[in-house]
Amino acid sequence: MSLNPNPIVMRALSSKSLKGIVSIPGDKSISHRSLILGALAIGQTKITGLLEGQDVLDTARAMVAFGAQVKKNEGGEWCVDGVGVGGFAEPSTVVDCGNSGTGVRLIIGAMATTPINATFTGDHSLNSRPMERVIDPLRKFGVAAFGRSKGRLPMTIVGARSPIPIQYTVPVPSAQVKSALLLAGLNAPGDTILTEKEMTRDHTERMLSSFGVDLKVEDIPNGRLITLSGYSELKSQNVRVPSDPSSAAFPICAAVIVEGSEIIVPNITLNETRAGLYKTLIEMGANLSFENEREESGEPVADIRACFSPNLKGIEVPPERAASMIDEYPILSVVAANASGKTTMKGVKELRVKESDRIDAMAKGLRANGVSVEEGEDWWAVSGNGIGTVQGGSMCQTFLDHRIAMSFLILGLSSQKTIEIDDCSPIKTSFPNFVDLMRDLGANLELRDL
Numbered sequence: 001m002s003l004n005p006n007p008i009v010m011r012a013l014s015s016k017s018l019k020g021i022v023s024i025p026g027d028k029s030i031s032h033r034s035l036i037l038g039a040l041a042i043g044q045t046k047i048t049g050l051l052e053g054q055d056v057l058d059t060a061r062a063m064v065a066f067g068a069q070v071k072k073n074e075g076g077e078w079c080v081d082g083v084g085v086g087g088f089a090e091p092s093t094v095v096d097c098g099n100s101g102t103g104v105r106l107i108i109g110a111m112a113t114t115p116i117n118a119t120f121t122g123d124h125s126l127n128s129r130p131m132e133r134v135i136d137p138l139r140k141f142g143v144a145a146f147g148r149s150k151g152r153l154p155m156t157i158v159g160a161r162s163p164i165p166i167q168y169t170v171p172v173p174s175a176q177v178k179s180a181l182l183l184a185g186l187n188a189p190g191d192t193i194l195t196e197k198e199m200t201r202d203h204t205e206r207m208l209s210s211f212g213v214d215l216k217v218e219d220i221p222n223g224r225l226i227t228l229s230g231y232s233e234l235k236s237q238n239v240r241v242p243s244d245p246s247s248a249a250f251p252i253c254a255a256v257i258v259e260g261s262e263i264i265v266p267n268i269t270l271n272e273t274r275a276g277l278y279k280t281l282i283e284m285g286a287n288l289s290f291e292n293e294r295e296e297s298g299e300p301v302a303d304i305r306a307c308f309s310p311n312l313k314g315i316e317v318p319p320e321r322a323a324s325m326i327d328e329y330p331i332l333s334v335v336a337a338n339a340s341g342k343t344t345m346k347g348v349k350e351l352r353v354k355e356s357d358r359i360d361a362m363a364k365g366l367r368a369n370g371v372s373v374e375e376g377e378d379w380w381a382v383s384g385n386g387i388g389t390v391q392g393g394s395m396c397q398t399f400l401d402h403r404i405a406m407s408f409l410i411l412g413l414s415s416q417k418t419i420e421i422d423d424c425s426p427i428k429t430s431f432p433n434f435v436d437l438m439r440d441l442g443a444n445l446e447l448r449d450l
Helices: 028-040 054-065 101-111 132-141 175-185 203-210 245-257 276-284 319-324 326-337 349-353 358-368 402-412 425-429 434-441
Strands: 010-013 019-021 044-048 069-072 078-081 117-121 144-148 152-158 167-170 191-196 215-220 223-229 238-240 262-269 287-296 299-307 340-346 372-375 379-385 419-421 444-447
Touching (some): 010 402, 019 434, 028 044, 028 054, 028 078, 028 101, 028 175, 028 203, 028 238, 054 069, 054 425, 101 117, 101 132, 101 152, 101 175, 132 144, 132 175, 167 175, 175 191, 175 203, 175 223, 203 215, 245 276, 245 287, 245 299, 245 326, 245 402, 245 434, 262 287, 276 287, 319 340, 326 340, 326 349, 326 358, 326 379, 326 402, 358 372, 358 402, 402 419
Parallel strands (some): 019 262, 044 238, 167 191
Antiparallel strands (some): 010 444, 069 078, 117 152, 144 152, 191 223, 215 223, 262 299, 287 299, 340 379, 372 379
């Protein structure tokens, strides 16, 4: 069933209350960006709290391939000795980005305006995902790209020999596209000007500014205008990576649907471009509170307390919220399956082109376990009958997608019958200690012998 020749089958069983303080790994988005910006900076950037999942480690190896020095010291701090803007060397081998769409798109942007060539590939999932929405605007800088049909990897990027700045309106809400173009603009003369119609996660803008880049962000009637001055010199920084809100979503949502649970998740970013899930959960009736609110490394953070919430109700999630929680819709659908009534999610066509078609993957697994799901090209709706009413009893296919795998394991913690997933190995790409962490809280997760 799994596309992995050596799958690891896991089952989740109904669990008693989840209790404890949860240490979540570093934010994946900020981890990727800290390595890439460190590699483009002059001097040594020191990073604490870096997520050491496979996706981020693949980005670290890619930065070495482009000439930066990346190492981890004995205290767990990562150090990146950068080569400066325009200083990337041509890799001697193919750059393998594994499963990471964020990694490959940002790295392509970072090298696109340097006069070098690089060939990129990834795993089966990444090589099936479209790159055209990044490659097409990069061509405006003078970049050439040669890949498989429909803009798929493997792909060779020929960096612009005489890059020119661009003015571009990002057609779909995508932090990856926006970030790739901003990184490309670093080594182009003059101003690169981007317009985004809907605000997406702004870690790249925040971090570029902290590294010393001349960047302005303005609210305009039809969205946001971002102006980046090229040939800015990035100055090395000390970066503290906050905990990943997308990873925190799994134990938090588990606590909300498992009777008697109460957990605390420290150091979670509450950046408005990432906090959409928590707003949505509160609207559904979830018992969440935010404690010790503060700012670290330019990001607002807090400790989140999540408790069992027996009276969850279905809602309509505003489509304009999608960009701030796009990775959390799979686990939100698990909560929706345990709520009373219909939860409708609109404006989510981005889910169709993630590591898998996440709407299709979740719909198939939920239906197999007795949950009613409706879907369209850019929307879906999950109808629930309250806590503990999910029948369970079926195997779910994960399609090599870490968030699908974790979501169905969480679903099994409150279902009537055991739920199995065909392969838990993709989880290591973003949340390597997920299983141990959930077990420490009291989750009943077991490996199944094939």
